[in-house]
Amino acid sequence: MKTLALLGSTGSIGVNALKFIRQNPESYRVLALAAGRNIDLLAAQIFEFRPRVVAVLNETLAATLKGRLPDDTVPHIHSGTEGFVSVATFEGVDTVISAVAGAAGLLPNFMAVCAGKELALANKETMVMAGSLMMAEAGRRGTRILPIDSEHSAILQSMQGHPREDVRRIILTASGGPFRDFSVAEMEKVSPAQALKHPNWSMGPKISVDSATMMNKGLEAIEAKWFFGLEMDQIGILVHPQSIVHSMVEYKDGSTLAQLAPPDMIIPIAYALSFPSHVETGLHPLDLSSVGVLSFFPPDMARFRCLGLALEAGKTGGSMPAVLNGANEVAVESFLANKIGFLSIPRLIEMTMETHRPHPIDGIDAVLEADQWARQTATALLDRM
Numbered sequence: 418m419k420t421l422a423l424l425g426s427t428g429s430i431g432v433n434a435l436k437f438i439r440q441n442p443e444s445y446r447v448l449a450l451a452a453g454r455n456i457d458l459l460a461a462q463i464f465e466f467r468p469r470v471v472a473v474l475n476e477t478l479a480a481t482l483k484g485r486l487p488d489d490t491v492p493h494i495h496s497g498t499e500g501f502v503s504v505a506t507f508e509g510v511d512t513v514i515s516a517v518a519g520a521a522g523l524l525p526n527f528m529a530v531c532a533g534k535e536l537a538l539a540n541k542e543t544m545v546m547a548g549s550l551m552m553a554e555a556g557r558r559g560t561r562i563l564p565i566d567s568e569h570s571a572i573l574q575s576m577q578g579h580p581r582e583d584v585r586r587i588i589l590t591a592s593g594g595p596f597r598d599f600s601v602a603e604m605e606k607v608s609p610a611q612a613l614k615h616p617n618w619s620m621g622p623k624i625s626v627d628s629a630t631m632m633n634k635g636l637e638a639i640e641a642k643w644f645f646g647l648e649m650d651q652i653g654i655l656v657h658p659q660s661i662v663h664s665m666v667e668y669k670d671g672s673t674l675a676q677l678a679p680p681d682m683i684i685p686i687a688y689a690l691s692f693p694s695h696v697e698t699g700l701h702p703l704d705l706s707s708v709g710v711l712s713f714f715p716p717d718m719a720r721f722r723c724l725g726l727a728l729e730a731g732k733t734g735g736s737m738p739a740v741l742n743g744a745n746e747v748a749v750e751s752f753l754a755n756k757i758g759f760l761s762i763p764r765l766i767e768m769t770m771e772t773h774r775p776h777p778i779d780g781i782d783a784v785l786e787a788d789q790w791a792r793q794t795a796t797a798l799l800d801r802m
């Protein structure tokens with residue numbers, strides 16, 4: 418029996434994680450839940466899973482939630498970043514599933530690892546901002562971080578049983594998003610509603626826009642660098658519209674190993690929670706004869722400029738990936754609020770990165786400072802978009 422805390426329980430990954438846990442009551446017990454604003458769904462999850470502690474975005478929401486629950490349902494309702502940290506470090510929890518969107522996950526995830534918790538990580542922004550610190554801390558505490566991103570799960574699966582020094586490089590696959598075949602002129606005019614309609618995956622708003630700009634693949638490349646101890650030039654990217662091959666590992670002898678599966682996040686969630694086993698998920702197996710064709714081609718770096726910016730930030734290292742991430746979060750929020758156009762997303766990030774003087778990251782405070790700096794700078798630059 419593994420005891421769990423789930424950060425971001427009301428989101429797309431959070432709901433899928435609870436679906437898997439619900440199917441396996443003999444293997445997992447939820448001790449702690451944290452969500453943002455969706456009190457209705459969180460209350461229903463509390464009734465079903467009976468956690469000992471929960472957290473929400475702020476005190477007002479905590480009071481509203483308390484008012485909805487009978488007194489004996491949840492002993493502790495926390496709020497804000499401190500509340501998320503309480504959930505992430507709750508005594509008795511073995512594994513923290515982190516499915517919060519964006520930089521809000523950074524501190525709770527870092528503190529979870531510092532408390533010696535195993536981390537099943539969907540929140541890629543944490544690895545982008547602070548991958549070196551996260552991996553070093555996990556090593557020091559003798560715990561591990563397991564990826565929930567489908568690409569990193571595929572790489573992890575394709576590396577099992579093979580000496581790490583035999584790896585030549587990895588290849589991350591990308592669906593190419595909803596604007597894969599759009600011209601620059603067409604992209605200039607796309608709306609938030611169009612960007613939120615992903616062809617293969619159903620995801621939260623932030624990652625959906627990141628997929629549309631292909632920033633998502635750039636964030637994943639930085640994430641992979643830390644997860645698997647690679648140089649950025651050992652990470653290749655191929656567009657694969659069918660989203661069946663979730664990523665590949667190329668070995669020195671010319672062999673390439675890949676993981677294939679239907680595009681359903683239950684699979685990487687199940688693998689992270691049951692690692693290194695492949696347990697029952699209730700999904701239909703992959704039927705390659707009905708998929709027919711699997712195609713692959715290189716990404717168009719001229720149309721998807723966010724991808725190049727992320728790869729550059731990964732190469733620069735230090736504070737630059739945190740700055741890229743902070744500027745991207747401001748840009749995506751502004752695009753979703755109809756304040757800037759789709760192609761202003763890379764423009765805003767590039768201008769923020771050009772203004773930044775990268776410096777080494779020696780602790781979590783330095784990461785938080787770089788994030789704040791990026792948000793302030795990008796917000797100030799919004800007027801020039």
Ligand SMILES: NC(=O)c1ccc[n+]([C@@H]2O[C@H](COP(=O)([O-])OP(=O)(O)OC[C@H]3O[C@@H](n4cnc5c(N)ncnc54)[C@H](OP(=O)(O)O)[C@@H]3O)[C@@H](O)[C@H]2O)c1
Nearest residue numbers: 425427428429430453454455517518521539540541620621
């Ligand atoms: N969805 C996917 O298929 C997928 C695949 C790979 C990786 N990921 C990664 O997994 C993470 C979650 O993605 P998602 O698609 O599940 O996102 P989502 O559907 O938007 O869910 C985000 C979750 O985080 C909570 N949240 C949002 N902002 C918050 C804040 N400032 N403080 C505290 N909680 C906050 C939300 O709470 P409320 O809804 O209650 O406000 C919700 O529970 C992201 O980092 C994403 O990149 C997702």
